Amino acid sequence: MKKLIAANWKMNGQSAWASKPEQLFDLLGKIIPDRSQILICPPSVYLQQVAKNAHKYGMNAGAQNCHSENSGAFTGEISANMAADCEADYIICGHSERRAMFGDTDATVKAKADSVITSAMGAIICVGETLDQRESGEANSTIESQLRASTPEASTALNTVIAYEPIWAIGTGKTATLEDIAQMHAHIRAVYSDMFGEKSAQDLCIQYGGSVKPANAKDILSTDGVDGALVGGASLNMEDFAKIVQAA
Ligand code: PEP
Numbered sequence: 001m002k003k004l005i006a007a008n009w010k011m012n013g014q015s016a017w018a019s020k021p022e023q024l025f026d027l028l029g030k031i032i033p034d035r036s037q038i039l040i041c042p043p044s045v046y047l048q049q050v051a052k053n054a055h056k057y058g059m060n061a062g063a064q065n066c067h068s069e070n071s072g073a074f075t076g077e078i079s080a081n082m083a084a085d086c087e088a089d090y091i092i093c094g095h096s097e098r099r100a101m102f103g104d105t106d107a108t109v110k111a112k113a114d115s116v117i118t119s120a121m122g123a124i125i126c127v128g129e130t131l132d133q134r135e136s137g138e139a140n141s142t143i144e145s146q147l148r149a150s151t152p153e154a155s156t157a158l159n160t161v162i163a164y165e166p167i168w169a170i171g172t173g174k175t176a177t178l179e180d181i182a183q184m185h186a187h188i189r190a191v192y193s194d195m196f197g198e199k200s201a202q203d204l205c206i207q208y209g210g211s212v213k214p215a216n217a218k219d220i221l222s223t224d225g226v227d228g229a230l231v232g233g234a235s236l237n238m239e240d241f242a243k244i245v246q247a248a
Contacts, residue, residue, distance in 0.1 A: 002034075003035055003036050003037070003229070003248035004036075004039060004205050004227060004228030005228055005229050005231065006038075006040075006041060006229070006231065007041060007231055007235030008064060008232050009043065010064065013236075017046065017050070018053055020050070020053075021057045024057070024241060024242055033248065035248050038245055039060040039062055039089070040054050040059060040062070041063065042061070043064070044063055044065075044078050047063055047083060047086045051088055060090060061087065061089060061090075062088050062089055062090035062091055062121075062124070063083040063091045064091075064092050065078075065091070065112070066078055066082075066112055066115065067079050068112045080112070080116045080118070083119070084120065084121055089121055090116075090123070091116045091122075092124045093112045093124060093125050094125055094126045094150055096126060096165060097170075106145075106146055109150040111152075113150065113152050116159075117155065117159045122158075122159055122161055123155075123160050124161040124163050124207070125151055125160060125162055125163065126163045126165050126209070127162065127163070127188070128164060128166050129143060129166055129167065131168035140184075143164070143184060143191075144187070147162070147188060147195075148191065151192075151195065155196060156200055157203035157204045160204070161204075161205045161228070162188055162207070164185060164188060168210075169209075170210050171233055174211060175212070175220070178220070181208050181220065181223050182223050182226075185225030185226055189201045189225060205227040208230070209229060209231065213233075213244070214243035214244055214247070217244040218247040229244060231244055
């Protein structure tokens, strides 16, 4: 399986950043490494421009969030359908910042992911524990309950990616140990296997996210069960992001 290396720009960028896929392609020596699939998730207002350019250079593009309904009186929101119409390939669902700051619950994440799948894109469903939960030995149970409640029945390994992002590692410079990452990815695969069968679980792409940088990317991406990375801060600098892609 190719490693899915995703850039989550969060609320950063401007229209000139639409040329970033070309810059990245140049930094990679005009070759997308065989083992990587690159995904760029800009703010929605730039999605269409970024998607057009990403596709030109053999990359994918995605939105960072969507509403679960197709249309309606939801001021300020965008639907999965609209993202698909802007040529998105994926949508991130339930990022911990959305869960913490914008009221996303497991139930709304599940509804959003369902709508992403219905719109024929890949849903990247984020799960992650807080530091308190980890320190009190509740990391496994927290992730299991998020996974069970946030993953729609229509999920398959073809339309779903799970991003394991320990909340305490996001934007903090702290990363989980390689042992903890391997253990949690195995746990996620086991829970997914229980929900959707062993074959689907084997084929499932599970990304790690949380302070992935050029310096730690190779170790993290070669850890057992890690099929990609969801990269925040380091994806804002194309030189750094290119190094992470190359580490894969
Ligand atoms: C993220 O926002 O998904 C993330 C992993 O951020 P960072 O890489 O900055 O920790």
